[in-house]
Amino acid sequence: MKVWCLFLTLIHAGVALSPPKPILQCDPVFLNVSGTVWKPYKLHPNPKYRQLVLEGAAKIQDEVLHRMALKIADVGTFIWVKNASTLSVVEEAATNSPCDHIIGVVLHGMHKSDCSSRQFQPISAKTYQESYIDPLQNILKANPRTAFAIIVEPDILSTIVVNSDIQSCRSLATSFDINMAYALNALSAPNAVLYIDAGHGGWLGWDANLKPGADYFASVYKNAGYPSQVRGFAVNTGGWNSWDSQPGEFATTREAPRNRAQNEKTFVRLFGEMLGQAGVPNHAIMDTSRNGVIGLREDWTEWCNVDGAGFGKLPTSEGTGLELADAFVWAKEGGISDGTSDPSSPSYNSFCGRATAFKPSPEEGEWNQAYFEMLLQNANPVIN
Numbered sequence: 001m002k003v004w005c006l007f008l009t010l011i012h013a014g015v016a017l018s019p020p021k022p023i024l025q026c027d028p029v030f031l032n033v034s035g036t037v038w039k040p041y042k043l044h045p046n047p048k049y050r051q052l053v054l055e056g057a058a059k060i061q062d063e064v065l066h067r068m069a070l071k072i073a074d075v076g077t078f079i080w081v082k083n084a085s086t087l088s089v090v091e092e093a094a095t096n097s098p099c100d101h102i103i104g105v106v107l108h109g110m111h112k113s114d115c116s117s118r119q120f121q122p123i124s125a126k127t128y129q130e131s132y133i134d135p136l137q138n139i140l141k142a143n144p145r146t147a148f149a150i151i152v153e154p155d156i157l158s159t160i161v162v163n164s165d166i167q168s169c170r171s172l173a174t175s176f177d178i179n180m181a182y183a184l185n186a187l188s189a190p191n192a193v194l195y196i197d198a199g200h201g202g203w204l205g206w207d208a209n210l211k212p213g214a215d216y217f218a219s220v221y222k223n224a225g226y227p228s229q230v231r232g233f234a235v236n237t238g239g240w241n242s243w244d245s246q247p248g249e250f251a252t253t254r255e256a257p258r259n260r261a262q263n264e265k266t267f268v269r270l271f272g273e274m275l276g277q278a279g280v281p282n283h284a285i286m287d288t289s290r291n292g293v294i295g296l297r298e299d300w301t302e303w304c305n306v307d308g309a310g311f312g313k314l315p316t317s318e319g320t321g322l323e324l325a326d327a328f329v330w331a332k333e334g335g336i337s338d339g340t341s342d343p344s345s346p347s348y349n350s351f352c353g354r355a356t357a358f359k360p361s362p363e364e365g366e367w368n369q370a371y372f373e374m375l376l377q378n379a380n381p382v383i384n
């Protein structure tokens with residue numbers, strides 16, 4: 001803890017200790033994003049998720065599973081900022097994290113519904129800026145001795161590229177361009193590294209989407225004025241895809257010949273090369289929180305509470321086997337529901353009722369103990 005560094009300093013100086021105060025004793029952070037930040041820094045456990053995991057662990061009778069659950073409490077996991085109230089969790093983490101930890105934040109303020117649906121309403125620039133970006137920027141400024149890694153807006157860029165023929169998605173693009181430029185500038189603080197979410201191989205990995213995706217990414221980056229702290233892109237955020245399975249989970253489908261990105265490693269390589277050619281920072285992080293088991297879905301579009309899933313590789317910068325891939329991270333908080341399986345709920349999405357989705361599942365954002373225990377049981381590699 002930061003207070004701990006203070007203790008050492010005081011003991012060393014022979015000063016009598018007064019009650020500990022959260023005085024930060026870490027050095028100011030300047031992240032040089034021409035290199036990876038995942039060697040010096042380790043992902044910090046999300047304090048809110050940690051609490052849920054500890055409560056979940058307390059309910060487990062089986063000794064082996066209980067011990068596994070306790071291990072998860074200490075795994076670094078991103079904090080999802082979906083509304084202004086979750087910003088307090090980011091503040092809490094920033095205040096208490098050790099000097100060599102980096103706070104992971106998934107900025108998820110824009111995507112309130114699917115842009116291809118008729119009800120879709122893009123968020124206004126004013127609401128977006130005032131509710132999400134300005135407060136998050138203030139947290140970065142107030143914690144100059146804490147490092148932050150931010151995944152910017154899961155799925156949005158890919159949604160726009162893939163649905164470019166749908167009018168409501170074009171209107172999302174207009175608001176996205178404005179909001180992204182604002183967000184990337186505001187959050188491009190010396191103590192932050194930014195990864196723009198690029199979906200996964202099942203979206204931008206199609207031969208027909210790679211180039212438009214990279215071009216759009218480049219235009220967003222340029223439009224924002226080349227913000228200094230962008231390191232590249234995030235893949236598989238909240239997703240289920242394999243990093244390097246061969247030939248790939250959906251490689252035998254009829255459409256497969258039109259998509260070479262049958263695993264995320266290939267997607268990062270193909271998309272990263274294209275971004276590099278477009279003059280855009282092109283290093284990636286990959287969410288491995290729930291991809292321990294593959295082969296569970298009927299198709300790539302299934303995103304909700306996949307049944308039979310297991311925790312995947314723990315966060316690490318080792319072993320990606322690709323210079324463009326900085327690290328495996330846990331972006332999704334495994335055990336938190338993606339959406340309710342109750343068809344009578346106003347927020348019900350039919351993907352959460354599919355044959356391959358876990359049931360029953362509570363509303364999005366709520367804890368699902370049974371799902372958490374399944375992730376533990378099916379973890380690959382095994383948690384020990």
Ligand SMILES: *[C@@H]1O[C@H](CO)[C@@H](O)[C@H](O)[C@H]1NC(C)=O
Pocket residue numbers: 032033034035
């Ligand atoms: C950042 O790192 C690169 C090499 O990785 C180096 O060339 C550059 O001078 C560094 N920038 C700063 C501001 O330290």
Ligand SMILES: *[C@@H]1O[C@H](CO)[C@@H](O)[C@H](O)[C@H]1NC(C)=O
Pocket residue numbers: 082083084085086364365
């Ligand atoms: C904000 O998000 C959190 C986590 O998803 C949720 O528990 C909470 O109810 C939300 N608050 C509001 C005001 O929507």
